[in-house]
Amino acid sequence: MTESFTYVNGILHAEQVDVARIAAEVGTPCYIYSAERLRHNYKEFRDAFAGMDIHIHYANKANPNLAVTRVLAACGAGADITSGGELERALAAGIKGQNIIYSGVGKTEVEIAAALKADIYQFNVESMPELHAINKVAAQMGKKTAVTLRVNPDVSARTYKKTSTGELGTKCGIDMVQLEEAMALFKTLPALDFKGFQVHIGSHVYDYEPFREAFLKLAELTHAWRARGYTVERLDLGGGVGIPYDGQSLAPFADYARTVRETVGNLGCQIAFEPGRRLVGDAGILLSRVTYDKQGHSNRFLILDAGMNDLIRPAMYEARHSIIPVKQSGAEQTALADIVGPVCETSDLFGVDYRLPGVGTGDLVAILQAGAYGAAMASTYNGRALIPEVMVSGNQYAVVRRRIAIQEQIDWESVPDWANVATH
Template sequence: MDIRHERFSAASRSGLRYGDAALRLEDVSLEDVAASVATPFYCYSSASIRSAYERLSQALAPVGASICFAVKANGNLSVLSLLAELGSGMDIVSGGELERTLAAGAPAAGIVFSGVGKKRGEIRDALKAGIHQINVESAAELDAIADVARELGLRAPVAFRYNPDVDAGTHTKISTGRKDDKFGMSGEEILDAYARAATLPELDVVGLAVHIGSQLLDLEPFRQAYTHLANLVMTLRGRGLSVTRLDLGGGIGISYDGGPAPDVEDYGAIVSATLGGIGCALTVEPGRWLVGPAGVLVTEVLYLKEAGETPTVIVDAAMNDLMRPALYGSLHAALPVRQNEVCGDRPVRIAGPVCESSDIFGTYAGLPALSAGDLLAFTCTGAYGASMASTYNARALVPEVLVEGNRFRVIRRRQETAELLVLEEPTQWQIAGLAAEGRAVR
């Protein structure tokens, strides 16, 4: 489905502006970056990330809530290091993200391990590292955590993820708090599991967690979920069980099209009103809100096609670089990297070169007339852009660049196909049944 979109001025949070007719991120011309790095590439503003973190910290200061960045949004080591230096903890969902956060210098004591499918090896590594807590998603997972902790001779700090059956009002593919979603446990399940876990010496039962979805533009579902959470806390305490920590998840939405978006100050007020006096240490886990507006994906126009009613602009970025439009029907605003006040007279469809009909970024009105060689920047791509990228069609993983003031540096180089071919070099054949014993044959 085509998405119509009017040209808009870049939001101040992104750090984007025009200077000397060139689109700049902070004080760096994206044309200069393109000349050095080649398109397509991601580019992030460090100032935007710092500003977002400080603003959210201030909004949560009245309740003393700590912040754990959702690493799945953007796992680049330099981005993680920047946030760790600001004091952010990390919310991870895999063993690979544990390795990344530790490599970035994030303290293990500030890491929360979420996710519905933790493998025993991942649990083992997390406990050995000494992370802050593991969020339990099912009774079966609780047993696995207890088994691993017992084997290691350690106590595992655990919080139970509560599914409050609240519709977040967001895209169904990123809703996580409805009763039929795969995430979390019902209140009744938690009452039983919490009491059982409290009797196990290898478990340190610390509290509850909740996360109802991503990209929430309406804050009311947060109020509903946190009210349910507060009621569950009181029920557990009424049964003589200790609850000292609450993990409130993430999900605060951002504006992709220049329209209204939630104020984190209003979000902070909801946290304070629902949970401020409950006597628990509070943690929030934003991802998109902290880094989404900080990033752009810069691409070059390759060809123009006059096919059908709407002209098609073929660019060198594709759905493997930015999955959100193909996966969710999302639209990222497109800005010309070279300013031109003369708008084109017709909407244009922007498409990538991947061999899929879904490789469409959207239909845009208000862009200037485009020619081969022109550069465009898709905005608000700092979250779920590079982190979801793939090498489909044997396309290279694009580089990532970090801007700070008037300087920039590559923080992930382009991963070319030749490097990936090394992973597919021939290995020794193994005979089934012998492989389990570690015996390989030629």
């Protein structure tokens, strides 16, 4: 737990608000975010690089909720986006185009044009065809735009295989052996203004040594291309810094900051970061109620009203979140239980062998570290509603996304007349 989610008189509180009250008034399941924790995390990140010329661009993909983004924007954060939709969200949250970085391997010409219209800070370019596409659209619009090249440093992030993006064979970035060809294109693409290099080796990286290896390669590139007459004024170090999930340990964030200073801190470059999970991960919980306490032949199951459609990380990555009771109990330790959801497959599993004293049917539990890649990756699988999101600040709270009911989802759809015709 963090200082923003603590027990007060035996009841879990989000800042100064009893989460059982939120459950009663909003319903479960729901996400709860702490504005205070968001501000704390941003300040900690910013202050770790005091004295350096840094830009912090919140990775909108981690949690695109407008209220979350607005809180971080008020602290000074820009945005890192990966789609036209995220561009619209960042702008709607009050982030100016000049504080937006556009990443991602599949930018369409329509999305590129929208980003150029918004006058974004830079494109992180991941392929040579993309260089041509941005140049084409920018030239048609009479603009010249800043770009950095995302390089693939061939560094293992030592994290989940599905979120490791810095090794050869992944779709992300330009391989080092292709960099010469990519750099040569700037002589023939006049609408592009080369600014520097970017690297992002993966998500939830909790061993800082891969960062050191990748950043040293950026430093080598900077020296090499400066020696050839190129101006390298920006280095974008991406994101990926992990947070401690259940049972995990993580080196102090100061160690990451020291890694940055020791590898690229003396190059005279503007340094950009794209943190997501680091800013929002521990600022959110998933609040859920136990529907059934089921005792099988060999396993006990606590079946929640939240499912993998609400939080897919355990099913997709085998991630293990901390799970705690909302009401502390004086009961002796109870039998181990598997914490599962209502969705009709065995991957709908939040974790095995949890011990939650005093928790049974009807009781509330909180799944911690759920602020990142929770609601952002939610679905309506099994015909389930998109659940509410709530933000707390001090002793007040607000629903910042209401429940999207099934009837509303049905209303999105239409049935053509010919669907009523039976064939034999």
